[in-house]
Amino acid sequence: MNLLDPLPDARSAERVEALLTRDGMRIERIVSHGQASPPDFWYDQAEGEWVVLLSGAAQLRFADESAPRLLAPGDWIDIAPHRRHRVDWTHPTAPTVWLAVFYR
Amino acid sequence: MNLLDPLPDARSAERVEALLTRDGMRIERIVSHGQASPPDFWYDQAEGEWVVLLSGAAQLRFADESAPRLLAPGDWIDIAPHRRHRVDWTHPTAPTVWLAVFYR
Numbered sequence: 001m002n003l004l005d006p007l008p009d010a011r012s013a014e015r016v017e018a019l020l021t022r023d024g025m026r027i028e029r030i031v032s033h034g035q036a037s038p039p040d041f042w043y044d045q046a047e048g049e050w051v052v053l054l055s056g057a058a059q060l061r062f063a064d065e066s067a068p069r070l071l072a073p074g075d076w077i078d079i080a081p082h083r084r085h086r087v088d089w090t091h092p093t094a095p096t097v098w099l100a101v102f103y104r
Numbered sequence: 105m106n107l108l109d110p111l112p113d114a115r116s117a118e119r120v121e122a123l124l125t126r127d128g129m130r131i132e133r134i135v136s137h138g139q140a141s142p143p144d145f146w147y148d149q150a151e152g153e154w155v156v157l158l159s160g161a162a163q164l165r166f167a168d169e170s171a172p173r174l175l176a177p178g179d180w181i182d183i184a185p186h187r188r189h190r191v192d193w194t195h196p197t198a199p200t201v202w203l204a205v206f207y208r
Contacts, residue, residue: 003156004178020154020182022207025129027154050124050131052107052203054158054178074108074158078124099156101205103126 003054007031007095030098032058037086044084047102052076056096059089107158111135111199134202136162141190148188151206156180160200163193 001019008015010033020027037043042063053071060077061068063084069077079085090096105123112119114137124131141147146167157175164181165172167188173181183189194200 001180002176002178003180019180020205022152024127025205025207027205048126072106074106076105076107076123099203101124101129101131103129 003029003099004097007097009033010035010095024104026102028098028100028102030100032056032087032090032096032098033094034090034092035087036089042084042086044082045079045102046081047104048081049079049100049102050076051079051098051100054097054099056091056094058087058091058096058098061086061088107133107203108201111201113137114139114199128208130206132202132204132206134204136160136191136194136200136202137198138194138196139191140193146188146190148186149183149206150185151208152185153183153204153206154180155183155202155204158201158203160195160198162191162195162200162202165190165192 008031010031014035015031017029019029053075055073058071059068068088112135114135118139119135121133123133157179159177162175163172164175172192
């Protein structure tokens with residue numbers, strides 16, 4: 001199985017697929033295509049999330065930082081539980097592929 | 105932080121770096137550069153390992169399969185605890201980057 005090929009068409013909505021689910025952890029592939037979080041929406045997750053951008057580009061914003069972060073392929077970040085964040089932007093004309101590991 | 109840039113020089117030995125360690129799980133980046141498992145060596149791990157190849161190329165062999173698997177970028181596999189496997193080959197002239205999630 002391959003993370004990058006084939007890719008689902010995410011132009012109408014983000015596509016999320018669980019690749020592995022085990023007690024206390026879950027690995028997901030998320031494909032975005034131009035989506036962003038709704039205005040004023042912030043993720044506030046009970047789980048930790050380690051996430052890497054594999055292709056495309058995205059802008060991620062944290063409530064506790066003044067400037068958004070621009071993510072390129074290979075960039076990863078560990079998001080602590082309840083650290084508020086949102087996706088400001090994903091590449092409008094190419095798929096953006098994320099690999100996320102959620103953990104308790 | 106980026107998984108692909110910079111890369112450590114792994115020509116003399118495989119380079120393993122823990123990116124996240126939490127109770128019952130661990131995320132590692134492994135960089136190979138031509139290494140293979142020693143002859144007749146088999147990994148026999150107590151933990152499960154979900155692993156994706158991010159760049160380069162590798163040949164992975166399972167004791168319970170007759171043919172090795174050739175892995176290309178994006179290829180992922182979930183290796184159950186105690187499923188015996190070995191790395192037959194990694195690309196001799198380019199770095200091979202693995203992202204591995206070990207879990208109990």
